[in-house]
Amino acid sequence: MNAGTPLTLPPELRARLRALRLRPRLANGASGIGQHASRSRGAGLEFAQYRAYEPGDELRQIDWKLYARSDRFFVRESERESPITVWLLLDATASAGQADRAAPQCTRLDHMRGVAACLVELALQQGDRFGLLAIDGDGLQLVPAANGARQRDRVHLQLQALQARGGWPAADRLRPVWERVRPGDLLLAIGDGFDEAGIVLLEQLASTRREVALLQILTADERDFPFDAGHRFRDPETGEELLGDGAAIRTDYLQRFAGARSALQSRLQASGIASATGWIDQPLDQPLQVLFGRGGSA
Numbered sequence: 568m569n570a571g572t573p574l575t576l577p578p579e580l581r582a583r584l585r586a587l588r589l590r591p592r593l594a595n596g597a598s599g600i601g602q603h604a605s606r607s608r609g610a611g612l613e614f615a616q617y618r619a620y621e622p623g624d625e626l627r628q629i630d631w632k633l634y635a636r637s638d639r640f641f642v643r644e645s646e647r648e649s650p651i652t653v654w655l656l657l658d659a660t661a662s663a664g665q666a667d668r669a670a671p672q673c674t675r676l677d678h679m680r681g682v683a684a685c686l687v688e689l690a691l692q693q694g695d696r697f698g699l700l701a702i703d704g705d706g707l708q709l710v711p712a713a714n715g716a717r718q719r720d721r722v723h724l725q726l727q728a729l730q731a732r733g734g735w736p737a738a739d740r741l742r743p744v745w746e747r748v749r750p751g752d753l754l755l756a757i758g759d760g761f762d763e764a765g766i767v768l769l770e771q772l773a774s775t776r777r778e779v780a781l782l783q784i785l786t787a788d789e790r791d792f793p794f795d796a797g798h799r800f801r802d803p804e805t806g807e808e809l810l811g812d813g814a815a816i817r818t819d820y821l822q823r824f825a826g827a828r829s830a831l832q833s834r835l836q837a838s839g840i841a842s843a844t845g846w847i848d849q850p851l852d853q854p855l856q857v858l859f860g861r862g863g864s865a
Contacts, residue, residue: 574680574681574684574723574726574727576681576684576685576688576851580685580850580851580852581688583852583856584685584688584689584692584852584855585692586860587689587852587855587856587859587860588689588693588859589651589653589686589689589690589693589695589753589859590858590859619639619640619641619642620639620640620641620642628642629641629642630642650693650694650695650696650714651695651696651751651752651753652695652696652697652698652712652749652752652753653686653690653695653696653697653698653712653752653753653754653755654697654698654699654700654712654747654748654752654753654754654755655683655686655687655697655698655699655700655722655755655757656700656702656744656754656755656756656757656758657679657683657699657700657701657702657726657729657756657757657758658679658702658735658756658757658758658759658762658765659676659679659701659702659703659729659730659731659732660702660703660704660731660732660733660734660735660758660762660804661704661731661732661733661734661803661804662675662731662759662761662762662803662804663675663676663679663731663758663759664676664730664731664732664803665786665788665803666786666847667786667787667788667847667848668788668793669787669793669848670847670848673847674731674847675731675759675784675785675786675847676729676730676731677847678784678845678847678851679757679758679784680726680727680729681851682757682782682784682845682851682852682854682855683699683722683726683757684723684726684851685851685852685855686755686855687719687722687723688719689855689859690714691714691715691716691719694714695714696712696713696714696718697712697713697714697718697722698710698711698712698713698722698747699722699725699726700743700744700747700748701725701726701729702735702736702741702765703729703730703731703732703733703736704732704733704734704736705732705733705736706736706740706741707736707740707741707743707744708725708729709743709747710722710725711747712747731803733804734762734804734805735762735764735765738764738768741768744768744772748772748777749777750775750776750777751776751777751778752777752778753778753780754769754772754777754778754779754780755780755781755782756769756779756780756781756782757782757784758781758783758784759783759784759785760781760783760831760842761827761831766831766834766835769781769835769838769840770834770838770840773838773839773840774838779838779839779840779841780840780841780842780843780858781835781840781841781842781843782842782843782844782845782854782855782858783831783842783843783844783845783854784844784845784846784847784854785844785845785846785847786846786847786848787846787847787848789824790824790846792813792817792820792821792824793813794813794814794817795813795814795817796812796813796814828844841858843855843857843858
């Protein structure tokens, strides 16, 4: 991807995204992440028009009576009633620079950029407003919410400019989050989910009627711990180092990792925060399918 140009998504990924809908729960009082109302063309209730079927469209949207008359597939599009504002809260602290040994050219931040680009595409296809809140050691980088293709390009350019650096900033430097993200907005946090201050922020936002979901992006090395000899483990944010034999500590690590993920999931559920996990060696839309696929809830 080149600086100054929009991020590109493969055609097969775009096709899968067309079957997804951003679904804030609080907008309609549902118990899961439910379909929101938006005055854009999509899969809502009020019929608007037909268009030709495209790969990735849901079969239930096909008008079979029209197919019987024309021998061609057409999809019914609908208008929904009120748009929402979607915010992407991206954790670009130093841990986002981690990569797997098997693919050192692709960092967690690279994968997070791709996930964010997918979410922008979803908001764009629904006609919703969207903005970016990127957090790193210097504080907060903001792209105010707007809609349309030019807004997509603005968000893409800011995503490309991000560098993984520093630790989570002090709370007073994140005041614009509270000023911009209003009750009823949908906030989608993208990060590793293991920064305590970051989780506290999500809990606080969720407690004040902001719709919050976490897309936890983790590396394959974190999942599999493939280290089998002496290794120097370094915390990218604190600089602390640990020398250890990978094979000797693998079982204990995997148990602790599973426990940390389970504890985080319990906290999120207690606060009404939906979540899904994506691994950087798997497709970008994996966690999106869990949260926003047909019948999906978290």
